[in-house]
Amino acid sequence: xxxxxxxxxxxxxxxxxxxxxxxxxxxxxxxxxxxxxxxxxxxxxxxxxxxxxxxxxxxxxxxxxxxxxxxxxxxxxxxxxxxxxxxxxxxxxxxxxxxxxxxxxxxxxxxxxxxxxxxxxxxxxxxxxxxxxxxxxxxxxxxxxxxxxxxxxxxxxxxxxxxxxxxxxxxxxxxxxxxxxxxxxxxxxxxxxxxxxxxxxxxxxxxxxxxxxxxxxxxxxxxxxxxxxxxxxxxxxxxxxxxxxxxxxxxxxxxxx
Amino acid sequence: xxxxxxxxxxxxxxxxxxxxxxxxxxxxxxxxxxxxxxxxxxxxxxxxxxxxxxxxxxxxxxxxxxxxxxxxxxxxxxxxxxxxxxxxxxxxxxxxxxxxxxxxxxxxxxxxxxxxxxxxxxxxxxxxxxxxxxxxxxxxxxxxxxxxxxxxxxxxxxxxxxxxxxxxxxxxxxxxxxxxxxxxxxxxxxxxxxxxxxxxxxxxxxxxxxxxxxxxxxxxxxxxxxxxxxxxxxxxxxxxxxxxxxxxxxxxxxxxxxxxxxxxxxxxxxxxxxxxxxxxxxxxxxxxxxxxxxxxxxxxxxxxxxxxxxxxxxxxxxxxxxxxxxxxxxxxxxxxxxxxxxxxxxxxxxxxxxxxxxxxxxxxxxxxxxxxxxxxxxxxxxxxxxxxxxxxxxxxxxxxxxxxxxxxxxxxxxxxxxxxxxxxxxxxxxxxxxxxxxxxxxxxxxxxxxxxxxxxxxxxxxxxxxxxxxxxxxxxxxxxxxxxxxxxxxxxxxxxxxxxxxxxxxxxxxxxxxx
Numbered sequence: 193x194x195x196x197x198x199x200x201x202x203x204x205x206x207x208x209x210x211x212x213x214x215x216x217x218x219x220x221x222x223x224x225x226x227x228x229x230x231x232x233x234x235x236x237x238x239x240x241x242x243x244x245x246x247x248x249x250x251x252x253x254x255x256x257x258x259x260x261x262x263x264x265x266x267x268x269x270x271x272x273x274x275x276x277x278x279x280x281x282x283x284x285x286x287x288x289x290x291x292x293x294x295x296x297x298x299x300x301x302x303x304x305x306x307x308x309x310x311x312x313x314x315x316x317x318x319x320x321x322x323x324x325x326x327x328x329x330x331x332x333x334x335x336x337x338x339x340x341x342x343x344x345x346x347x348x349x350x351x352x353x354x355x356x357x358x359x360x361x362x363x364x365x366x367x368x369x370x371x372x373x374x375x376x377x378x379x380x381x382x383x384x385x386x387x388x389x390x391x392x393x394x395x396x397x398x399x400x401x402x403x404x405x406x407x408x409x410x411x412x413x414x415x416x417x418x419x420x421x422x423x424x425x426x427x428x429x430x431x432x433x434x435x436x437x438x439x440x441x442x443x444x445x446x447x448x449x
Numbered sequence: 450x451x452x453x454x455x456x457x458x459x460x461x462x463x464x465x466x467x468x469x470x471x472x473x474x475x476x477x478x479x480x481x482x483x484x485x486x487x488x489x490x491x492x493x494x495x496x497x498x499x500x501x502x503x504x505x506x507x508x509x510x511x512x513x514x515x516x517x518x519x520x521x522x523x524x525x526x527x528x529x530x531x532x533x534x535x536x537x538x539x540x541x542x543x544x545x546x547x548x549x550x551x552x553x554x555x556x557x558x559x560x561x562x563x564x565x566x567x568x569x570x571x572x573x574x575x576x577x578x579x580x581x582x583x584x585x586x587x588x589x590x591x592x593x594x595x596x597x598x599x600x601x602x603x604x605x606x607x608x609x610x611x612x613x614x615x616x617x618x619x620x621x622x623x624x625x626x627x628x629x630x631x632x633x634x635x636x637x638x639x640x641x642x643x644x645x646x647x648x649x650x651x652x653x654x655x656x657x658x659x660x661x662x663x664x665x666x667x668x669x670x671x672x673x674x675x676x677x678x679x680x681x682x683x684x685x686x687x688x689x690x691x692x693x694x695x696x697x698x699x700x701x702x703x704x705x706x707x708x709x710x711x712x713x714x715x716x717x718x719x720x721x722x723x724x725x726x727x728x729x730x731x732x733x734x735x736x737x738x739x740x741x742x743x744x745x746x747x748x749x750x751x752x753x754x755x756x757x758x759x760x761x762x763x764x765x766x767x768x769x770x771x772x773x774x775x776x777x778x779x780x781x782x783x784x785x786x787x788x789x790x791x792x793x794x795x796x797x798x799x800x801x802x803x804x805x806x807x808x809x810x811x812x813x814x815x816x817x818x819x820x821x822x823x824x825x826x827x828x829x830x831x832x833x834x835x836x837x838x839x840x841x842x843x844x845x846x847x848x849x850x851x852x853x854x855x856x857x858x859x860x861x862x863x864x865x866x867x868x869x870x871x872x873x874x875x876x877x878x879x880x881x882x883x884x885x886x887x888x889x890x891x892x893x894x895x896x897x898x899x900x901x902x903x904x905x906x907x908x909x910x911x912x913x914x915x916x917x918x919x920x921x922x923x924x925x926x927x928x929x930x931x932x933x934x935x936x937x938x939x940x941x942x943x944x945x946x947x948x949x950x951x952x953x954x955x956x957x958x959x960x961x962x963x964x
Contacts (some may be wrong), residue, residue, distance in 0.1 A: 412637075412644075412712035417677040420718035420763065427726040 223270040225279050225342050226351025227358050230265050231318060241354065247370055248362040250327050252399050258327045259299075263320040264358050266342075268312045269351055277312045280343040281321070284357065292338035297331070297362070299324035301340065312347075323360060331364035338362070366390055371405035380415055381422065382449050385440030392418075395425040423448045481509045482559045482568040490573040491555070492953065493546045497579060502542040506559055514562040519544070521574065524552040550578045550664035551641060575953065580614070580666045582904075582952045583607070586921060587630040587652055588943035593622035594654045596666075597941045605906045605950070606937050615652065615659065618666045625656030627946035628733070631688045633695065634956045637706075637714040638662070638669050644713055650951065651688045658685050658697075660714075663951060670714060676704060677715045689962035691738035691745035694761025701730035703747060705761030720763035722749070722756065729756070729765075733964075734788035736806045736826050740958045743803055746826045748788065753813065754779040757830050771833035776810070776822060778832040783810040787851040788824070790963040791859070791874075803827040806963070807853055807861060807874065809845070810836070819846055821861075823874070837877070844870050844879045852894045854909070855961040858929030862909060864891050869911060871930060882931045889913040889920070893946050897961075901954045908936070912945040919945035 233239035248262050268277070281301040285291050294300045301307065309322050323338070330336075341357035342350060350356050361367075368384045377383060381392075392400045396418065408415045426448060430437040438446045486504040493500050506515060519542045520533040533556060536544045542557075553574040560567040584599040584607055595616050600609035616622040631651040638647040640662045649669065652659040660670040672683050675697070682700040689696055695706045697716045704716035722729045729749040736746040744757050746768065755778040756765040768778040776783070788808035795802055804826045812818035820836040827833075839846045848863035848870070859874045867885040872878070885891060892914050898907035908923040909931055919942070922935035939948065949960060 413706060413710065413715070413717055414677060416707065416762070417717040420720070421678065424718065424721055424726055427721070427724065431725065 221270050223268060223273070223277070223348050224351040225266060225268055225312075225348035226355040227321075227342075228265050228267045228355060234267070243358070245359045245361065245370070247367065247402070248325065248360065249367050249401075250331060250362075250364040251366050252401070253327075259324055260327075261322045261324050262360055262362075263322055266312075266319055266321050267351075268317040268348065272315050272317055273312075274314050276314050277347040278307075278345075279310050279312065279348055280345050281310060281340050282343050284339040284341050286337055286339050286359075290334050290336045292325075292336040292360075292362075296328050297326055297336050298338055299326065325360070325362050327364060331362065333365075335361055335363040335365070335367060366393075369400065369402040369405055371402040371409075376405060378449075380419060380449070382447055383440075383444075385442065385444075385446065387438070387440040388446050391426070391429075391438060391446065392422055396421060419448060478509065480513075480561065480564060480566045482513075482515075482561070482566075483507045484557065484559065484568075484570050487557060487570055487572050490575060492575040492577055495546050495548055495550050495576050495578050498546055500542060500544045500546050500555075500574070502557075504540070504557065506540065508559075508561060510561055510564065510566075512563065515540075516560050516562050518556075518558040518560070520556040520558070521548065521553050522556070523548075524554060546576060548574075548576045549641070550576050550581065552576075577953060578664050579611075581648075581663055583950070584939060585630065585650065585949050585951055586919070586939055586941065586945050587627040587947040587949075588919060588941065588945045589626045589654065590943050591626060592624070594625055594627045594652055594657075594659075595622045595943065596650075596652060597939070597943075599939050601904065601950075605904050607939065610941070612941055614666060615661065615668075619659075619661075619668045623652050623654055623657050623659040623671075625654030627652065627654050628686050629653040629688065629962075630947040630949050631962055632663075632949060632951060632955060632957065632960055633690060635708060636660070636695065637708075637712050639713070640665075640667075640669050647714070650949075653685050653688050655685070656683050658688065675714070675716060677717060680704075680719070686733040687735060687962075689735070689737050689745070690740050690957045692743055692760060693741060694744075696735075696745060696761065698731050698733070698735070698747070701750070703731055703758075705758070707761045709760075717761075720758055720761075720765060723764045731756075732785045732788070734785055734808070735963060736788060736804050736824060737790060737962050738804055738826070738828075739793045739802065743793075743826070743828045744830070746804070746806075746824075746832065748785045750785070752779070753781050753783050755832055766830040769831045771825070771827075771831055774832065774834045775836045776820075776834040778834065781810075782813045783820075784813055784816075785809075786811050786819070787848075787964070789851065789853045790855060790961050791853045792856050801827050809839075809848070809851065821845065821874075843872075843877075845872050850891065850894055852896055852909075852964065854896050854926075854929060856898065857896070857907070858926075860929045862894060862896070864894060867891060869894065869931070873929070880930065883911065883922075883924070885911075885913055889915050892919065892944055893948075895947065895964075897948075897950065899950065899952075899955070899959055901952055904950075904952055904954075906950060910948050911935075912948065914944050918942050921945050921948050 229239040229242040292298055299306050306324055312319055338360045344350050366386045366389045372384050398404050440446050484504050484506050517540050518538050519536040521536055522531040522533045555572045555574045557570040558567055583601050586597040595613045598611040598614045599607035601607055634648050635646045636649040637644055640647055648663040650661050650663050657672045658675055659668050662669050673679055680699055684700040687698040693709045695708055697704045702719040706712050706716055730751050732748040732750050738745045746755050746757050749756050755768040757768055758765045770777055786809040791805045793804050806824045808822045810820045810822055819839045821839055823835045825833040844865055845863055847865055850864040852862050854860050861872045863870050869883040871880050871882050893912040895910050910921055912921045921939040923937050924931040924935045
């Protein structure tokens with residue numbers, strides 16, 4: 193009987209600690225702030241972590257373009273307020289990576305040029321967060337990373353931990369678009385290389401960035417069209433340069449599967 | 450007392466579990482409404498016909514007070530919920546149809562006002578237009594093309610005509626001389642608001658392609674929009690279906706749409722011949738394959754070689770030879786004077802699906818040598834070509850135009866001067882079938898047939914030019930030979946180059962697309 197008492201006490205203790213509060217916050221919680229997908233995707237579960245990382249290149253832009261803006265979506269939890277609510281962002285350093293330098297690669301978050309936009313307007317729960325990136329000459333040879341997160345302040349507490357930060361990688365070189373992924377590599381255009389990327393751009397006049405690749409997927413037989421165009425152009429190039437067939441920056445012959 | 454606790458609790462539970470039955474049971478038999486006189490489907494012409502239905506309605510409730518409602522909603526809707534439009538609130542329906550030509554569902558609701566009981570009855574409504582049935586003649590004046598439509602409201606014999614209907618509806622003629630009139634039933638477009646199968650008539654000229662939606666005859670694509678990347682040279686010659694792709698030959702180069710995958714009705718890039726992108730120039734003649742099953746065979750005039758491709762994708766396949774062939778499929782040093790399709794199914798070799806065609810070859814080295822060739826095109830890129838030499842004594846030797854009786858007698862029709870001859874392909878017997886009256890010039894000759902109930906036809910069509918006008922004589926035949934007089938003649942202005950019969954029953958496998 194005595195043992196039974198101990199067992200029941202132990203079970204009650206275990207049961208008590210087995211419960212853990214869900215990290216999701218309710219809409220009527222205190223005012224919190226977190227990033228999220230674009231508004232049309234907020235009810236699509238698979239997009240919960242979309243846009244965590246964005247990539248950008250100045251490569252396609254005219255030389256006169258010295259800066260550009262990348263937007264992220266941010267949402268307030270806990271209902272609306274009848275006054276504007278400013279929020280604060282800070283850069284987080286990433287270990288063992290080329291971190292973007294504030295003022296060199298991007299406009300500092302406390303610069304009034306951008307800080308004035310870091311506001312959830314009265315009566316709303318969403319805004320687009322502008323990150324102004326600068327076309328520093330170093331982007332010709334590097335791809336810095338900018339990780340930033342929300343700072344808890346008088347207006348907002350932090351939202352879900354997985355959505356209080358965002359990352360942006362940018363450069364002034366051709367870089368592998370996010371949509372040139374394993375599927376795109378295996379079934380359509382093969383291994384990525386900057387040389388292949390540039391060849392495709394020169395051949396078709398299109399950007400071959402993620403937007404273009406996503407449009408190809410959605411465009412019926414567009415992807416087959418561009419494969420044929422690429423293959424034909426490569427054959428013609430190699431025929432015109434029999435002693436110097438097109439090779440990538442790794443020295444491998446460029447092929448389209 | 451302690452022992453009574455359990456019985457007391459049980460008793461209280463028993464008491465509270467009982468509840469008074471307040472059911473509103475009705476022991477009358479279930480009410481039924483019966484409607485007779487509504488067919489499962491109707492076909493009506495939009496903007497022209499009335500939908501007239503006089504149903505007989507009875508109810509099991511002898512004192513029923515019935516009220517009625519007719520409604521209609523569209524089918525194949527994406528992106529929004531179909532809405533029921535009320536047509537009438539009367540027992541009988543007499544409604545002037547104005548809906549777009551497509552599939553609709555008619556709903557008839559009968560409600561017993563006394564009891565509130567309602568029953569619904571449905572019927573499929575196939576809304577068509579006057580353009581969805583009739584003989585279309587593709588014609589030109591040497592530089593601009595148009596369509597004439599001969600209406601067939603009651604049977605295959607025309608009764609009524611809409612001249613220059615293409616330009617009337619689209620505001621302008623199509624540039625160029627007619628090369629082909631082609632029909633596809635599963636061509637993709639968003640003409641109805643969603644990307645889907647679109648019954649499309651293709652007026653292929655030597656300068657343009659006018660793809661028109663059969664329901665409205667409005668142009669939905671032309672040369673500048675039918676390709677993903679528009680070719681620099683406008684010279685289309687053929688558009689047809691074979692296997693699992695649509696093919697478009699332009700400037701001797703072939704483009705395709707894989708029709709089993711997602712597409713928006715735009716042809717892809719030029720298909721390469723091989724891994725070296727060797728030049729090629731395709732003949733206007735081709736041997737189409739069975740839709741869904743067999744890939745087509747085309748002929749490269751540069752190398753005198755047959756080529757094919759799997760599911761519309763390149764590079765082209767090298768065509769092999771059957772062991773018994775008498776002419777190699779590749780590098781055979783021949784000029785192709787004519788090629789057409791005789792039948793589709795199991796040609797020459799039982800058990801192997803394919804296309805049977807005939808061709809006239811002329812030797813490139815010695816042009817005096819001509820051969821009639823029987824070509825069995827099998828799935829798997831292999832041809833059996835059996836040649837029969839032609840001599841100058843053969844009328845066929847000097848023929849200028851040819852056609853085959855597709856799926857019928859084993860005969861080839863051909864033209865010498867203003868005479869139409871036939872040749873029995875088995876015993877080589879040649880016979881004069883018809884002589885054009887003086888002053889007429891032959892412009893085309895085709896055999897077309899279909900078996901639609903009430904609209905069956907089997908005609909050798911002979912088109913001729915008489916001054917600025919055309920005649921298309923529609924000959925029935927007996928044992929492969931033309932009857933003495935045509936069943937009827939289509940007549941209009943311009944030069945007729947092709948005719949085709951379109952009906953709601955026609956699909957892209959109805960017509961033999963080859964010459």
